[in-house]
Amino acid sequence: MTGLFDFWAYTFMQRAYLAGLVVAVLCPTIGIYLVLRRLSMIGEMFAHVSLAGVALGIFTGVYPLATALGFSLGAAAVLETLRRTYRVFTDLAIAIIISAGLSLAVVLIGLSRAFNIDLYSYLFGSVLAISPHDLWLVTAVGLLVVSFSWLFQKELFFIAFDEEAARSSGVAVDLVNLLFVAATALTISVSMRVVGILLVSSLITVPVAAALQLGRSFRITAVLAYIFAGFSVMFGLFVSYHANLAPGGSIVLTAVLIFVLAAGSRKIFPRGGRLHAKNEILRHSENEGLQNHTPAAEDC
Amino acid sequence: MRLPVLDLDKITFYYGDRMVLDRVSLTVFSGDFLGIVGPNGSGKSTLLKIIAGLLRPAAGSVRVFGVERENSRRETRIGYVAQNVTSFNQGFPATVEEIVLAGLTASLGLLRRPGRRERLLVEETLESVGLADLRERLIGELSGGQQQRTFIARALVAEPALLLLDEPTVGVDADAKDKFYELLATLRRERGLTLLMVSHDVGVVAEQVQNIACLNGKLYFHGPPAEFRAEDMLCQAYGSAVRILHHGDH
Numbered sequence: 001m002t003g004l005f006d007f008w009a010y011t012f013m014q015r016a017y018l019a020g021l022v023v024a025v026l027c028p029t030i031g032i033y034l035v036l037r038r039l040s041m042i043g044e045m046f047a048h049v050s051l052a053g054v055a056l057g058i059f060t061g062v063y064p065l066a067t068a069l070g071f072s073l074g075a076a077a078v079l080e081t082l083r084r085t086y087r088v089f090t091d092l093a094i095a096i097i098i099s100a101g102l103s104l105a106v107v108l109i110g111l112s113r114a115f116n117i118d119l120y121s122y123l124f125g126s127v128l129a130i131s132p133h134d135l136w137l138v139t140a141v142g143l144l145v146v147s148f149s150w151l152f153q154k155e156l157f158f159i160a161f162d163e164e165a166a167r168s169s170g171v172a173v174d175l176v177n178l179l180f181v182a183a184t185a186l187t188i189s190v191s192m193r194v195v196g197i198l199l200v201s202s203l204i205t206v207p208v209a210a211a212l213q214l215g216r217s218f219r220i221t222a223v224l225a226y227i228f229a230g231f232s233v234m235f236g237l238f239v240s241y242h243a244n245l246a247p248g249g250s251i252v253l254t255a256v257l258i259f260v261l262a263a264g265s266r267k268i269f270p271r272g273g274r275l276h277a278k279n280e281i282l283r284h285s286e287n288e289g290l291q292n293h294t295p296a297a298e299d300c
Numbered sequence: 301m302r303l304p305v306l307d308l309d310k311i312t313f314y315y316g317d318r319m320v321l322d323r324v325s326l327t328v329f330s331g332d333f334l335g336i337v338g339p340n341g342s343g344k345s346t347l348l349k350i351i352a353g354l355l356r357p358a359a360g361s362v363r364v365f366g367v368e369r370e371n372s373r374r375e376t377r378i379g380y381v382a383q384n385v386t387s388f389n390q391g392f393p394a395t396v397e398e399i400v401l402a403g404l405t406a407s408l409g410l411l412r413r414p415g416r417r418e419r420l421l422v423e424e425t426l427e428s429v430g431l432a433d434l435r436e437r438l439i440g441e442l443s444g445g446q447q448q449r450t451f452i453a454r455a456l457v458a459e460p461a462l463l464l465l466d467e468p469t470v471g472v473d474a475d476a477k478d479k480f481y482e483l484l485a486t487l488r489r490e491r492g493l494t495l496l497m498v499s500h501d502v503g504v505v506a507e508q509v510q511n512i513a514c515l516n517g518k519l520y521f522h523g524p525p526a527e528f529r530a531e532d533m534l535c536q537a538y539g540s541a542v543r544i545l546h547h548g549d550h
């Protein structure tokens with residue numbers, strides 16, 4: 001009667017899990033390239049801009065996910081314009097757009113007079129309140145972004161590793177970058193429905209960061225990132241249901257825990273194998289003061 | 301008569317309003333090994349980037365096999381290995397094999413994924429640069445010389461006719477340097493590759509190349525190393541380098 005998986009009988013939990021799964025695939029798909037290109041802050045940027053979009057949606061009575069999406073795509077265009085036409089550094093351009101998004105959100109929230117429950121659900125995620133409508137949108141965006149990354153995988157990889165070499169060899173770098181930024185905007189707008197605006201960029205970066213601790217190739221790193229994100233969503237939802245915790249927080253906390261474990265296990269089993277392990281020992285013995293714990297020294 | 305692979309005609313280039321290249325004209329024939337020397341800041345890298353299609357000259361033309369190069373179009377007959385190519389994010393999770401495979405991205409074209417044929421090409425290329433045993437290693441775990449060869453393999457895998465190398469031996473130890481020049485000789489012999497190598501190490505370059513070009517904003521000399529001496533009055537910027545060359549001459 002009180003089995004651990006009783007929740008599966010509720011359609012709202014089924015929807016939560018389905019939407020969560022889509023997001024668990026989406027976030028690392030985009031996240032791995034964002035992290036490797038050191039553009040993690042773009043996730044933060046779209047999240048803040050989406051907040052303004054949601055606030056506008058609520059204020060005007062338009063479907064907030066749609067306004068958030070529109071705002072994100074607009075921000076993507078502004079980012080490219082700032083970078084190319086005005087030659088603003090990428091990180092500075094991102095900071096400017098974050099400021100614009102956040103301040104606009106604050107103003108719009110102020111205008112709507114009340115910090116209403118709807119806005120709250122976007123800020124902190126409301127995976128348990130996902131409507132069939134939301135689920136359709138999340139799934140459609142999921143399919144779109146995943147097929148994009150599948151079809152453009154070799155370009156995305158090459159550009160992430162060496163944009164100049166990709167360009168000189170004739171890869172359509174500008175086109176791929178444009179599509180990638182749009183895919184990122186889409187990903188963040190729909191993911192925020194599940195984990196919330198405040199945590200969406202965490203789900204984009206943390207599973208990838210954990211995978212980077214262990215991956216011995218790009219392919220393995222990507223697979224690990226999917227596994228970690230998937231597990232975080234599944235386990236986070238499970239725990240949140242049983243312990244009555246906020247789902248977004250539980251999901252991201254699980255991801256952070258995985259990162260800590262991955263980073264810890266890397267310290268014990270250095271990923272460079274034998275050669276790397278020897279270097280570790282050398283480095284450790286150079287620091288006389290830290291001699292007491294040299295886990296790397298034991299495994300070779 | 302040998303085919304001109306590359307034909308530069310009065311290339312002029314500015315960064316802002318500072319002229320870096322002043323009407324540089326140069327023809328490279330098939331099978332040639334041309335070394336471009338010149339002091340730091342003389343525009344060597346800029347010239348290579350123009351040939352590679354990364355920069356657009358203010359005036360002048362770049363012709364590849366007699367056809368004007370369009371910067372936006374893919375040009376798989378030219379391979380380019382940038383200066384400081386090894387200063388990438390050393391923690392990047394990519395194997396040697398994955399990086400070399402990336403070299404086929406443009407020739408595959410959009411929407412096509414690499415298959416069996418591409419994997420075979422990668423394997424052959426790794427064999428020819430002597431990295432076959434390291435194919436599954438993470439790039440960050442290789443030595444500077446091995447990384448350098450990985451990037452040369454990435455350029456070679458697309459089977460270019462002309463390979464551009466910008467200061468390829470900087471930061472590579474002496475032993476790896478010798479191996480590197482051996483590799484270049486083999487590639488020239490076996491693939492009929494035309495090479496254009498930028499360096500500031502005139503002494504070494506003069507021993508390796510067939511022709512030498514001295515660049516310092518303008519092109520001061522272009523011809524076989526043996527004649528470089530006679531022209532040293534013209535290559536104003538390179539007085540000291542010319543003396544080094546006398547020792548290396550035999």
Ligand SMILES: Nc1ncnc2c1ncn2[C@@H]1O[C@H](COP(=O)(O)OP(=O)(O)O)[C@@H](O)[C@H]1O
Nearest residue numbers: 315316320338339340341342343344345346347
């Ligand atoms: N992106 C750039 N913007 C402005 N000036 C540049 C840029 N790149 C190079 N320069 C300048 O152009 C000149 C030529 O540079 P470069 O082609 O790199 O010379 P070299 O490779 O011969 O050392 C140098 O004075 C350099 O400072």
Ligand SMILES: [Mg+2]
Nearest residue numbers: 344345346383
């Ligand atoms: Mg240079």
